[in-house]
Amino acid sequence: MPGDMKAAEEDALLTVRLRQQFGTFQLDVNFQVPLGLIVLFGFSGAGKSLTLRSVAGLLRPGQGYVAIGEHVLFDSEAGIDLPPQERHIGYVPQHYALFPNLTVAQNIGFALPKRVSLPGWLRGRPERVAQQARVDELLGALELKGLERQYPATLSGGQQQRVALARALAAQPRLLLLDEPFNALDIAVRQRLRDSLKSFQRQFGIPIVLVTHDHDEAQQLADTVVALRHGRVAQVGGVQDIFFSPRTPDVARLVGQQNIFGGHLATPTDRSYSPSRALRVEWLQSEMQTRLPVPQGVDCWLPLPDNVSLPASSSQSSQTLIAGCIRSDEVLVHRLSGNVSPWTERGAARWEVELIEAQMHGASTRLLTRPCWLERLAKGRDVSGSVLEIYISRLNWREIEAMPGESLLLEIGPEAVHWFEGSS
Amino acid sequence: MMSEVNRVNGLLKRYGGNSPLVLPALLLMLYLVVPVVYLFFTLPWPQVPGQLADPIALGALVTSLLSASLATCLIALFGVPLGYLLARRDFPGRGLLTLLVYLPLVFPPVVSGILLLLLYGPYGLIGSPFANAGLELDSSFTGIVLAQIFVASPFVIIAARSAFETVDPALEQVATTLGKGKLEIFWRVNLPVARAGIIAGLLLGWLRALGEFGATVIMAYHPYTLPVYLYVQLTGTGVDAALPLVLLTLAVSFIGVGLVLWLQYAGRRQAR
Numbered sequence: 295m296p297g298d299m300k301a302a303e304e305d306a307l308l309t310v311r312l313r314q315q316f317g318t319f320q321l322d323v324n325f326q327v328p329l330g331l332i333v334l335f336g337f338s339g340a341g342k343s344l345t346l347r348s349v350a351g352l353l354r355p356g357q358g359y360v361a362i363g364e365h366v367l368f369d370s371e372a373g374i375d376l377p378p379q380e381r382h383i384g385y386v387p388q389h390y391a392l393f394p395n396l397t398v399a400q401n402i403g404f405a406l407p408k409r410v411s412l413p414g415w416l417r418g419r420p421e422r423v424a425q426q427a428r429v430d431e432l433l434g435a436l437e438l439k440g441l442e443r444q445y446p447a448t449l450s451g452g453q454q455q456r457v458a459l460a461r462a463l464a465a466q467p468r469l470l471l472l473d474e475p476f477n478a479l480d481i482a483v484r485q486r487l488r489d490s491l492k493s494f495q496r497q498f499g500i501p502i503v504l505v506t507h508d509h510d511e512a513q514q515l516a517d518t519v520v521a522l523r524h525g526r527v528a529q530v531g532g533v534q535d536i537f538f539s540p541r542t543p544d545v546a547r548l549v550g551q552q553n554i555f556g557g558h559l560a561t562p563t564d565r566s567y568s569p570s571r572a573l574r575v576e577w578l579q580s581e582m583q584t585r586l587p588v589p590q591g592v593d594c595w596l597p598l599p600d601n602v603s604l605p606a607s608s609s610q611s612s613q614t615l616i617a618g619c620i621r622s623d624e625v626l627v628h629r630l631s632g633n634v635s636p637w638t639e640r641g642a643a644r645w646e647v648e649l650i651e652a653q654m655h656g657a658s659t660r661l662l663t664r665p666c667w668l669e670r671l672a673k674g675r676d677v678s679g680s681v682l683e684i685y686i687s688r689l690n691w692r693e694i695e696a697m698p699g700e701s702l703l704l705e706i707g708p709e710a711v712h713w714f715e716g717s718s
Numbered sequence: 719m720m721s722e723v724n725r726v727n728g729l730l731k732r733y734g735g736n737s738p739l740v741l742p743a744l745l746l747m748l749y750l751v752v753p754v755v756y757l758f759f760t761l762p763w764p765q766v767p768g769q770l771a772d773p774i775a776l777g778a779l780v781t782s783l784l785s786a787s788l789a790t791c792l793i794a795l796f797g798v799p800l801g802y803l804l805a806r807r808d809f810p811g812r813g814l815l816t817l818l819v820y821l822p823l824v825f826p827p828v829v830s831g832i833l834l835l836l837l838y839g840p841y842g843l844i845g846s847p848f849a850n851a852g853l854e855l856d857s858s859f860t861g862i863v864l865a866q867i868f869v870a871s872p873f874v875i876i877a878a879r880s881a882f883e884t885v886d887p888a889l890e891q892v893a894t895t896l897g898k899g900k901l902e903i904f905w906r907v908n909l910p911v912a913r914a915g916i917i918a919g920l921l922l923g924w925l926r927a928l929g930e931f932g933a934t935v936i937m938a939y940h941p942y943t944l945p946v947y948l949y950v951q952l953t954g955t956g957v958d959a960a961l962p963l964v965l966l967t968l969a970v971s972f973i974g975v976g977l978v979l980w981l982q983y984a985g986r987r988q989a990r
Contacts, residue, residue, distance in 0.1 A: 352891050378894040385895040391888035395910040404906075405896035465896050 306363030308332060308469070308501065312348050314355040321345065321355070321525045327518045329362070329469070329501035331492070335512045335536070336522035336548065342505040345522070346471050349503065350385045351378035362468050362501070384462030384470040384500075389478050390454045392446035398457050399442035403429045405465035432460040435497070451479040452487050463498065472504045476511060488514050509550055513537060521545050538621075541715045546619045551712075552683040553620040557596070569641040571598045573616070573711070594667040595636065595643050596620070599708040618713025623685040626705035627661065629694055634703065642707035649696050650681060659691040660684070663702065754968065761961055769962040778947035779966065785859060785943065786927035789866035793874045793923055798916060801878025802908065823872040827932025830868050834937050838864055861938030866927035873926055877919020881912035918981040925974040929967070 309326045321341045334342045347353045349360055351367065354375070360368040367376050367383075392401050406425045433439050436456040446454055455475060462470055475491070476484045492515060495502055506512055512519055512533065519536040521529045529536055529545045540546040543554050557575040573596040626642075636644050647663035654660075661684040668677050684704065696702055769775065803809075804816055822830055838845040838855040845855045855861055885908050893903045909916075931945040939946065944967060952960040 347891075350891075350895055352894065378891075379897045379899065381895070382897075383895055385892055387888040387892065389886075389888070391886055391892045393889060393893075393907060393911070395913075404893070405898075461892075461896070467895075 306501075307361075308363075308503070309359060309361045310345065310349060312345060312355040312358040312360070314344075314348070314353075314357070316344065319344075319525060321348075323522065323525070323527050325520050325527050325530050327520060327530060330517035331495055331515055332501070332503045333512045333516035333519050334503060334505045334522060335507070335516075335519050336528075337507055340507075340522040341525040342507075342522055343473055344525075346385075346473055346503065346505050349469075350383050350471055351376060351381050352385070365468065382466065382468045384465060384467035386455075386458045386462055386470065386472045386475060388474045390446075390458035392454055392457055392461070394446055397443050397445055398438060398449070399429055399433065401446065401457055402432050402438075402460045402464050404461060428464060432464055436460045436494075452483055455479070455487065459494065463500070467500070470500055470502045472502060474505055474507075476506070476508070484511075485514075491515065509537075521548055523548065539712060540619070543617060543619075543714060546712075546714070551619040551622065552681075553622055554617065555596075555620065556617045557594075558616065559598075569597050569637070569708075572596060572643075573598055573618075573713075594645075594665065594671070596706060596711050597637075597641050597643055597708045598713075599711055616713055618711060620682065620706060621710050621712060622683045623658070624707070624710035625684050625686075626707075627684060627686050627690060627694060628703045628705065629696065630701045630703045638705060638707075640707065642705045642710075645704040645706060647682060647702050647704055649698055649700050649702055651698055652691070652696070655685065658685045658687055661686065661691075661702075663704070666701070757961070757964065757968070761965060762958055765958075766962045766965065769959065770966065774942065775947060775963060775966075778942040778944045778963075781859070781862070781941050782928055782944040785862040785866060786870075786924050786930075789863045789870060789927045790874075790920055790924040792863070793867055793871050794916075794920055797871055797874040797923075798878045798909075801875045801916075801919075802882050802904070804875070804879045805882035806908075819872055819875050821872075822868055823876075827869055827930065828936060831865060831933035831936030834865055834868055834933060838937070857938050857940055859938075859941060862934055862941070862943055865933040865937040866930050869930050869933050870923040870927040873923040874916075874919045877922065878912070878916050881915025881919070882908060884915070885911045914981045914984050918978045921974055921978045921981070925971060925978075928970065928974075 306329045307326050308329050311324045312321055314321045319339075319341070321344050323341065323345055334345060336342050344353060348355045348358070349367070355368070355370070357370045358368060359366070359370070362383075366372075366374055367381050368374060393404065396404065403425060406428065429442075433442055436459060438453065438456055438460065441449065441453060441457075446457065449457065455478075459470075476487060479487060488511060491502075504511075504515060516533050519529075519531060519533060520527060521536055523544050528548070529541045536545065537549045540549055540551065546554055555575050557573045559571065560574040575594045575596055630646060634644055638644060646666045648666060648669075650662040650664055652659055652661050662681045663684060664677065664681055668680060682704075694702065800819070804812065804819070825833075835856060836842055838848075838861070840846060840849040840854065840856065842855075848855050853860075855864065889907050889911065890903050893907050898906070929945060930943070931949065934943055935946055935949070942950065944963060948960050948963045948967070951963065
């Protein structure tokens with residue numbers, strides 16, 4: 295069975311260009327990505343579901359172009375607009391939308407041509423047998439054997455999901471669209487079901503477009519991530535690209551990087567170990583948009599990664615502002631012990647911070663801190679909203695065990711600093 | 719006496735806590751139930767079987783059952799599609815149409831009867847050609863059915879509409895992506911999923927048609943339906959003669975409402 299669904303062209307592309315006004319919301323997406331497991335990633339209200347339903351043909355975009363490989367489904371200029379019935383796209387909505395009045399087997403067989411009820415001897419026997427075989431095959435492939443006579447209401451969330459997948463597959467689609475497929479499930483089973491979705495995709499070789507706002511889900515599943523924001527494509531790339539090198543502050547926030555800063559390039563003088571290039575941080579952008587001028591002698595430097603090539607114009611200029619983020623899980627945290635130099639031997643910046651709060655967060659501990667230089671800079675301005683968010687391992691936290699209000703020492707190496715492309 | 723009061727208070731506590739809502743609710747309950755219970759104590763039981771076997775009473779019962787059933791079938795045929803359109807399609811004038819559908823619900827039945835008589839009566843726009851052809855639309859079985867359809871339709875349309883509204887549109891969307899057309903989706907998805915609500919509406923409509931008096935008595939005094947015959951007995955012979963018929967009507971209503979409630983319960987269970 296996997297054979298008959300294998301995408302004909304291995305390197306086929308999904309092309310989506312849509313432009314439509316929905317009330318006050320403007321959807322204007324444009325991306326072309328290799329078929330595989332494509333994740334549409336964005337906050338709620340970013341236009342993910344609208345995009346998905348437009349691809350399925352359930353919504354009619356004003357202008358645009360949608361194609362799977364060479365199959366053009368929609369082309370407003372050429373006047374092509376295939377109805378959803380002819381697009382051969384499987385659609386699995388958020389809560390699976392299983393037909394409550396049909397059994398599992400009937401749900402899966404829904405797409406198969408319904409024969410008029412004729413007396414047994416008049417019915418097309420071979421075809422019926424073929425249909426039954428198809429349903430059986432899918433029941434087996436998705437581990438639903440034994441449930442065929444049950445009704446959807448009696449199934450667990452995971453089983454419902456598999457029935458919905460089987461029902462979509464029965465129609466032999468070219469592409470599967472999954473709208474937040476794990477939202478309706480208990481958190482405990484999500485991880486496992488994501489793994490099984492991955493193996494499901496490999497088994498059937500069917501391209502999938504999946505909508506989610508969940509970081510773990512996108513990281514665990516995606517071959518390609520399409521990051522959406524306010525109805526537009528903010529960035530397209532692999533998991534590494536999106537999560538490790540977000541291109542804009544918007545995408546950084548989307549992937550959970552809170553420590554967004556701005557500043558300009560300068561060279562620290564008369565400091566031991568200081569790198570030749572460093573960033574003099576001016577303000578933390580996350581909450582406080584105001585720019586705080588930095589007086590001499592205040593240590594708010596960040597190292598620049600070696601592989602960062604500066605825009606020619608800004609390489610020398612200390613006037614050009616650039617923006618970036620401090621990766622919250624790549625910072626070392628120590629107890630504060632006496633006077634230390636602002637730079638380590640390996641060129642990491644040392645920041646003294648005040649611990650505001652420490653929380654358990656899964657396998658790690660989340661620290662909210664405030665750099666002490668910020669207090670010194672603020673001079674009476676309210677900086678209570680400006681925090682630096684750090685994730686450290688439980689092990690690391692046990693060594694520190696600081697109380698709120700105590701001071702800690704952060705070690706921010708070049709690997710912890712990322713800056714946004716063309717942010718100058 | 720004191721112990722009685724204590725016992726009532728105990729019951730109130732057990733079933734409703736000390737809620738101040740229990741007392742008014744209980745009083746209204748009593749008001750609704752007591753007349754029915756009282757009937758059983760006043761019925762002249764020895765005469766009941768004989769009076770129920772009265773051929774005119776039986777004829778009236780048959781007329782009522784047949785006309786209400788036929789009316790309900792016709793309402794189903796036209797009202798279910800109307801309910802679907804009101805629930806699912808957006809078209810200009812939908813609000814006005816909904817309003818018009820609700821109207822027969824609040825008209826005094828006599829008014830409905832007069833409106834129908836104007837149109838279908840022997841001198842009416844539609845009635846006169848039929849009357850000329852020797853086919854009386856009023857004062858006939860047809861007249862009864864016409865009156866019943868008019869007063870009972872809203873029940874079915876409203877029930878069908880809300881039943882279709884509870885069908886998750888995602889079901890239709892999925893069915894579309896599975897290659898199915900609108901009509902097939904209506905038959906295989908919307909109708910079966912909304913079934914319980916629609917059937918409940920049809921039962922309510924049937925009961926309304928069965929009990930219909932005001933419009934019927936104006937459109938078609940003859941042949942007698944059960945309510946009309948009841949009225950005739952009441953005014954002609956007296957309360958005692960009408961009581962067995964009251965019992966009969968109550969029995970039919972009781973079964974009907976029980977079915978409606980059960981269907982609603984079943985519908986909710988399926989929706990979960």
